Amino acid sequence: MPSRKSENTIFLTQEETERIQNTIQDRLKKCSELVGHAREPRIPKDAISQATGAALMADMGSVSGPTQEGTLPSFAVGQPYPPCTVSLQDLQPISLADLKMDTHHRGRRLAVKRASPVVTLASRSWTMVQNDDGDEVERLEVCLHKSRFGEDVLESASAFVIKEPYFTLTDQGEATLRIDHPSDLILCRDDIPSSNTAPTNGVNGHAENTAAENIARTCKDKGNAALKKHDIPLTHAHYTQGLKVASEERVSDTNPDLVRDISRNRALVNLLLNQLDEAEADAKASLTGRDDQRSKELDGKAYSRAGSAAYNLGKYQAAQGFFEEQLKLMPGDKEATIYLRKIALRLREQETGVYDLKKIKSGLSRARPRVDAASFISNTEVKDSPDRGRGLFATRDIPIGGTIMYEKAFCVVWGHESEALTAVTYDVRDEKIRISPVGLSAAIVQKLLNNPSQIERVMDLYGDYQGTGKDVVRTEDGPIVDTFRIHDIMSRNAFGPGSQYGEEAANKASTGLWIWAAYINHSCIANAKKEYIGDLMVVRATRPIAAGEEIFHSYDESGDYDARQKALMTTWGFECKCALCAAEKLDDPAVRKKRQELARDADAFVAREPWADAKRLTIMKAQRLARALDDTYEGRPQYQGVPHVMAEKIHEWLAKASPRK
Structure with missing residues (x-):
């Protein structure tokens, strides 16, 4: 465990440093020896039991290492690999049994289900996952980027698809599926219906449209219900699935308002999740452009949500345009008026550099x-x-x-x-x-x-x-x-x-x-x-x-x-090669040491002695310190035109000091 030399300094002992180095180097060596080796199957019952016990210990705060109070997690960096840039549908399936050690299975996808509670640590989370039959079990670990919208990603779903799975070893030498890039892990929630549930065999086009529209409406209703329960990520997932179905040509052509309604709702949810790009796009997609009163109210909401998203993205001119459009549809709206005042201030700051710092503080x-x-x-x-x-x-x-x-x-x-x-x-x-x-x-x-x-x-x-x-x-x-x-x-x-x-x-x-x-x-x-x-x-x-x-x-x-x-x-x-460093590099180490000691004395003096109404003897002491520091620079040609940095504080003190009268 790293100890602290002071409240603002972390000090690692030689033993701690060597332990970290040896742990990581041993892992790298083992991985290099196992590249391409076949995965060794686990005993499902034992693996799940082990993970369940570890999760209980972590919840109780009894796990040694990253979760222990006062310790810091440690891990290796500098072993980068690119995230998967291929769509899930273009990847070929692979099974747990086919995994190879320390291998990035490029071009493949792995579908698994969670089989144990999640062990949540400071810098990573892990769980046991299994195949559909439950006869193969493996460890799945998410490193550092383990949360999404404040929820642990492994706890937020019961099934996952891993894009181009990376099978390797932990620092403790245990085999694991490792996730470093959040986009490599696709969450599959049981409570989100599939979009491919509309009938297609022997059913006429009208019935097909009706079925798809019903699925979209169901998703919208479930999203509304989740919003009432303040489950914002689930709300977003339902609305997103509803939009997928409602945006299909057969539905959007017959009921375009359904797309607009779900988009408008999701714009609000995206604001709550700070997904501002999507919030702005959703709000604009929901605009009707119609002149009846109800449509004007809905479009006013949309402009408000687009304006809020643009404002928080720092796109102040775009935000100004959205709120001005809102006021045309909803004259006197207080929120829009307040936003426009704030936008005027932001534009002034952006253009002139004039800030009300007192108010900001x-x-x-x-x-x-x-x-x-x-x-x-x-x-x-x-x-x-x-x-x-x-x-x-x-x-x-x-x-x-x-x-x-x-x-x-x-x-x-x-x-x-x-x-x-x-x-x-x-x-x-x-x-x-x-x-x-x-x-x-x-x-x-x-x-x-x-x-x-x-x-x-x-x-x-x-x-x-x-x-x-x-x-x-x-x-x-x-x-x-x-x-x-x-x-x-x-x-x-x-x-x-x-x-x-x-x-x-x-x-x-x-x-x-x-x-x-x-x-x-x-x-x-x-x-x-x-x-x-x-x-x-x-x-x-x-x-x-x-x-x-x-x-x-x-x-x-x-x-x-x-x-x-x-x-x-x-x-x-x-390595800094500025004029000061180039000059100091030529100094004898003894001269640098003496200058450093004098600078410490001068800095301590400045911190201890107020310059206002300083006594004559105090000023004389400061002058002696300043001369001693200047002597470490003078007579050395490399300092010609180079400021005497370590003497600046004491000279600033002298410039402001005045003797008592």
């Missing part, structure tokens, strides 16, 4: 940690940066202290929220152990699955693993998100907004992804500094920035050269 709390604000990024543009890939550049002159950008986070997980999860990861690519906010990775994947229109924006960011690239992939079964690519993007681009809503520890750190700010490159001699107001990042210039100049901020502000370089390499994977 006053509306934030632990219960409401996210701001309602637009992003202002027009002062910047993304361009190629020499030796750095891409970077963010100023499009106009920005004075010192001036605003470079405001950005609303794409996704944030706060330390006090249930989604927060930190794990120890061992990257097999560089054999490094890192502490990773994997809860953020899971949250990003869920948001992208909910809103596929956002996939390309996120996939455009830098990551070590390219996968299938940034192309948006979707099959008839739904959107596809490469979770391995998301993990690497998150690892290289996430920021920590700090503890704004109470105490948090390193194993529950707040982290988020700001897509535009992720293009800002690092320099130890930064010209920009970021701060946070809730999940709104504010980036300001720390010195004048000319139009066309690249914007830099510091990823790691440690004054110690060695510590800084190690942190940058471990977390972001690069």
